[in-house]
Amino acid sequence: MATDLAVIGAGTAGCALAAxxxxxxWSGSITLLEIGRGPGGRTATRRSRSDPSFALNHxxxxxxxxxxxxxxxLEALRQGGWIAPFNGALASLDGEGRIxxxxxxxxxxxxxxxxxxxLDGLCRGLLALAQQHGPTTLQSGTLVRTLEPRSDGQGWQLYGSEGQPLLECSWLVLSGTLLAHPRCQTVFGWPDVPLQQAATQLGEPQLCAAATALSQIESTASSNLLLSLSEASAAAWRLQPWRLLQFTPAAQERWGIRRVSLQAMPAGRWxxxxxxxxxxxxxxxxxxxxxSSAAQVLGAAPQPQAEAQVIEALDRALQDALNLSTAGSERQLMRWGAAFxxxxxxxxxxxxxPDSRIGFCGDAIAGLGFGRVEGAMRSAEALAKRLVPLLDAAA
Ligand SMILES: Cc1cc2nc3c(=O)[nH]c(=O)nc-3n(C[C@H](O)[C@H](O)[C@H](O)COP(=O)(O)OP(=O)(O)OC[C@H]3O[C@@H](n4cnc5c(N)ncnc54)[C@H](O)[C@@H]3O)c2cc1C
Structure with missing residues (x-):
């Protein structure tokens, strides 16, 4: 298979770049390759095949x-009804449990x-915008393992986790840092860092500098507990004067929680x-x-006992901090190894x-909105501006 532009990752930045x-x-062909089951990345919404009323922004x-x-x-997303203003209340909780x-x-x-x-409406909307104006394909459930510069110097060949050829492209954009960072070696047990490997092979100075800088970006993690409540068991929660609750540093230290959000789900659930x-x-x-889709794609060994302990610890801390019951809830864990x-x-x-026909976008690009959705969108818009003349020239 061949495409004009391959984008690795269909989170906010990858989808925003396409849009x-x-x-x-620019109306050339774009293919986004994504490990997850759908678009979104860190703005994804977890759903359940067996339970249509389950939808949580994890x-x-x-x-x-x-x-x-x-x-x-933003304007196009707003007009398309893909995003809406948050009208809920924000509050904070201090180390004494006071709101x-x-x-x-x-x-x-x-x-x-x-x-x-x-929240996945954000990336779905961006993809829909892209699809309206040119051939745009999302290949989800696809892990890109190897990046190989084409022998004619006119682009890249991408390979999957079993070494199978995935796609040939004239230009490549990495919208996440995974393939550039040594954490992929820990997570997947790979002997190499794919971008570093490709940069060494090409020996192009700017790409080598980018690969080195990306490999040095550190992140903080977040272990998220997802609780789903029936309308009845959510009654006391809905009476709370907040929809998003920040924990102050003292509260974080006491309970190990940074933030809690209360989210409306379909069919009256919360x-x-x-x-x-x-x-x-x-x-x-x-x-x-x-x-998590990463665990499923990776085939990570299940750790039911350790997972239950983490779930239990966060659940107990939550009930203690807020003096609210979580009885009757369904509980899941989502661990973000590189949350911010x-x-x-x-x-x-x-x-x-340009010499290597590769670009980078995402929330790890320095600038306004760094480490947030805003930064992911702005980095994509900035890259698109610089890429269009080069893509046109390559056509
Ligand atoms: C718990 C949590 C809370 C947050 N809260 C906020 C908030 O309140 N406000 C805010 O603005 N931001 C928040 N953020 C940060 C925000 O989610 C990110 O800044 C933003 O989503 C980053 O988008 P991105 O496209 O740069 O990266 P990502 O969303 O990480 O997208 C990269 C994508 O690339 C895919 N990928 C990577 N490598 C490969 C590969 N080899 N093959 C195939 N696919 C690959 C990944 O699966 C991923 O989908 C939060 C993040 C977390 C984890």
């Missing part, structure tokens, strides 16, 4: 746009947005998503949620390597 290229009038519960001008794609006013923090400054009806503190996640880094990148991120001048 932003179309807004700029990564980011919402997103904020902190500066103007806003990303150009107070929301504290200013980078995740809540500016305008707050929800996906519609769930979800509570508990995001652990970075310190809690660090202590339980080896414990995956067995239903740490600054400084990849410098803007290294995001495009």
């Amino acid at each position: 932003a290229l179309r807004l700029r009038g 990564g980011a519960p919402l997103f904020n746009i902190s500066a103007s001008p806003e990303p150009k794609l 107070g006013a929301a504290q200013p923090d980078p995740l809540s400054s500016g305008a707050l947005w929800l996906g519609s009806p769930q 979800g509570v998503v508990v995001e652990s503190s970075a310190a809690f996640a660090e202590r339980h880094l080896q414990v995956y949620g067995s239903r 990148p740490k600054p400084p991120g990849l410098a803007a001048e290294l995001t495009l390597c």
Whole structure:
């Protein structure tokens, strides 16, 4: 199979890149390759094949746009009904268990947005925008394992986890850092870091610099507890004066929780998503949620006992902190090994390597909105602007 542009990752940045290229009038073929079952990445919504009323945002519960001008794609998403303003209340919890006013923090400054009806509406909307204006394909459930420069120097050949050829492309964009970071060696047991390997093979200085910088980006983790409640058992939760509750540093230290969101699910059900503190996640880094798509694609060995212990610890802490019962809830764990990148991120001048026909976008690119959805969108828009003339020239 061949495509003009291959994008690895269909999270916010990958999908925003496809949409932003179309807004700029580029109509070549785009193929997005994604490990997960659908688009979204860290803005995905977990669903259940057997339970149509289950839909929980298991990564980011919402997103904020902190500066103007806003990303150009926002208006099209708003008009398409893919996102909607967050009208719920924000509050904070202190180390004594007292609810107070929301504290200013980078995740809540500016305008707050929800996906519609769930957060994955954001990426679904971006893909729909891209698909309206040119051939755009999403290959989900696909792990890209190896990046090989084409022998004619005109692009890349991508291979899957079994060494099978996946796709040949004229241009390549990595929208996540996984293939560039040594954590892929820990997670998958690979002997090499694919981008580093490709950079060494090509020996192109700008790509080598980008690969090195990406490999050095550190991240903080988050262990998320997902609770799904019936309408009746959610009654006491819905009376709370908040929909998003931040834990102050003292509260984080006491309960190991960073934030809690209360989310409406289909058919009157409610979800509570508990995001652990970075310190809690660090202590339980080896414990995956067995239903996460990464664990399923990787075939990670189930650890039912360890998983139950982490779920239990977060559930107990939540009930203790809020004095609310979680009885009757269904519980799942989602562990984000790299939830938030740490600054400084990849410098803007290294995001495009024309000689190697490769580019980078995502929330790990230095700039406005770094480490957030806003940064993922802005980095994609900035890359699209620089890519279009090169893609046109390659056509
Ligand atoms: C718990 C949590 C809470 C958050 N809260 C907020 C918030 O309140 N506000 C906010 O703005 N942001 C928040 N964020 C951060 C926000 O989710 C991210 O900044 C944003 O989603 C990043 O988008 P991205 O496209 O750069 O990366 P990702 O969403 O990580 O997308 C990268 C994609 O690439 C795929 N991929 C990687 N390697 C491969 C491969 N080799 N083959 C195939 N696919 C691959 C991954 O599966 C992933 O889907 C939160 C994140 C987490 C985890």
